[in-house]
Amino acid sequence: MYKFNFxxxxxxxxxxxxxxVLTIQLSVAAMILGLIVSIVCAAAKTSNVAPLRWVxxxxxxxxxxxxxxxxxxxxxxxxxxxxxxxTPNGAALLALVINFGxxxxxxxxxxxxxxxxxxxxxxxxxxLSKLQIFRYIVMKPALRTVYPSLTSQFIYLMLTSSVVSAxxxxxLAAAGNDLQSAxxxxxxxxxxxxxxxxxxxxxxxxxxxxxxxxxxKYPLSR
Amino acid sequence: xxxxxxxxxxxxxxxxxxxxxxIALSVIAFAGGGLGGLFIALARxxxxxxxxxxxxxxxxxxxxxxxxxxxxxxxxxxxxxxLGINPWFAAAIxxxxxxxxxxxxxxxxxxxxxxxxxxxxxxxxxxxxxxxMRYIILPQASKIAVAxxxxxxxxxxxxxxxxxxIGFTELTxxxxxxxxxxxxxFLVFSTVAAVYFVLCWxxxxxAGRMEKKFSRATTR
Numbered sequence: 001m002y003k004f005n006f007x008x009x010x011x012x013x014x015x016x017x018x019x020x021v022l023t024i025q026l027s028v029a030a031m032i033l034g035l036i037v038s039i040v041c042a043a044a045k046t047s048n049v050a051p052l053r054w055v056x057x058x059x060x061x062x063x064x065x066x067x068x069x070x071x072x073x074x075x076x077x078x079x080x081x082x083x084x085x086x087t088p089n090g091a092a093l094l095a096l097v098i099n100f101g102x103x104x105x106x107x108x109x110x111x112x113x114x115x116x117x118x119x120x121x122x123x124x125x126x127x128l129s130k131l132q133i134f135r136y137i138v139m140k141p142a143l144r145t146v147y148p149s150l151t152s153q154f155i156y157l158m159l160t161s162s163v164v165s166a167x168x169x170x171x172l173a174a175a176g177n178d179l180q181s182a183x184x185x186x187x188x189x190x191x192x193x194x195x196x197x198x199x200x201x202x203x204x205x206x207x208x209x210x211x212x213x214x215x216x217k218y219p220l221s222r
Numbered sequence: 223x224x225x226x227x228x229x230x231x232x233x234x235x236x237x238x239x240x241x242x243x244x245i246a247l248s249v250i251a252f253a254g255g256g257l258g259g260l261f262i263a264l265a266r267x268x269x270x271x272x273x274x275x276x277x278x279x280x281x282x283x284x285x286x287x288x289x290x291x292x293x294x295x296x297x298x299x300x301x302x303x304x305l306g307i308n309p310w311f312a313a314a315i316x317x318x319x320x321x322x323x324x325x326x327x328x329x330x331x332x333x334x335x336x337x338x339x340x341x342x343x344x345x346x347x348x349x350x351x352x353x354x355m356r357y358i359i360l361p362q363a364s365k366i367a368v369a370x371x372x373x374x375x376x377x378x379x380x381x382x383x384x385x386x387x388i389g390f391t392e393l394t395x396x397x398x399x400x401x402x403x404x405x406x407x408f409l410v411f412s413t414v415a416a417v418y419f420v421l422c423w424x425x426x427x428x429a430g431r432m433e434k435k436f437s438r439a440t441t442r
Contacts, residue, residue, distance in 0.1 A: 065426055069384060069387075070415050071415070159288040163384065190298060
């Protein structure tokens with residue numbers, strides 16, 4: 001019978017928790033940069049220049065129909081032959097931003113499309129200023145529409161980011177790999193690492209739904 | 223013989239043919255996950271408290287942790303139970319469990335989307351649980367389920383690439399092996415990505431088209 005030995009894992013818990021911090025940092029950075037990419041691409045998708053729309057559509061389809069692991073291998077191993085040499089952490093961030101951007105574009109576009117022109121006209125008729133219209137009529141409902149998909153996409157991004165350990169970028173999964181090869185307590189290490197991921201995703205979704213309740217309750221409060 | 227060989231048609235076909243293992247793994251996981259997912263979905267909408275709770279936690283566990291960690295846990299876990307280290311077996315089990323949880327959650331939504339009157343009418347007609355599910359609820363739910371299920375299949379095919387990390391030689395791992403021999407990562411990983419694209423894109427298009435058709439049919 002196998003004897004579980006969690007001692008080496010507990011001894012290395014500080015390293016795992018530091019890895020968790022790195023995972024959160026990486027995910028938040030990728031989310032912020034990815035959102036910028038998403039907003040730019042969503043705007044470009046509505047442009048009148050057809051080739052621009054084709055490029056954005058191709059980008060979205062290629063990213064959504066290939067595995068993240070292959071994308072990160074391509075960026076880390078393939079791009080140096082085009083003269084773009086990245087550190088593992090740089091490649092990890094770039095890959096996550098590119099990946100998130102493709103999913104985020106569709107989410108942002110849905111948010112933009114949820115605002116009907118008549119609502120803005122109604123705002124003008126009510127004598128609201130341009131800033132007020134943007135804040136209460138465009139921004140708030142659009143954010144409320146995209147918020148649930150955006151936050152669940154963030155949690156998905158955080159879980160996907162574990163794959164960056166495959167190119168030995170620094171994150172929680174990589175911290176687990178290091179501890180595993182130092183202690184050989186493979187199963188115990190990965191149980192604890194998995195539980196930390198679970199705690200992070202449950203924690204984030206609780207925080208996100210608390211924010212949603214506070215910020216987007218009906219009727220719209222000032 | 224030179225240490226580094228060139229990336230030629232031979233290497234290209236080795237990569238393309240490795241897709242058969244990606245497809246095999248996806249088919250096994252999809253079949254196993256379909257069975258498990260139906261079970262989870264039924265437990266999730268059951269009237270009994272415990273099946274519902276266990277199914278909820280099973281889904282939460284798999285949706286709240288990285289697929290890579292699920293794969294590692296099954297891989298190293300099988301060794302603990304004396305089943306040895308076998309990437310094939312580990313990958314098949316891990317992806318089956320993963321697919322069970324995700325399909326279970328998707329299909330739960332579809333079962334709950336069937337109007338409650340259908341269930342009440344079936345009960346009023348004297349149908350017991352099994353026949354109610356078999357003849358009334360599941361046939362209607364399955365129509366709603368087709369598009370999101372095909373969408374998940376794309377996720378699953380992409381997910382099987384992680385089996386490369388535990389040493390299962392499918393499409394991605396074959397790409398790594400060829401890359402180590404030819405050292406032309408740009409060509410190798412472009413080819414690998416292209417093969418995945420050819421597998422996944424038609425399914426994505428199909429899922430999108432079915433979703434549109436379905437929403438048109440139900441908004442009348």
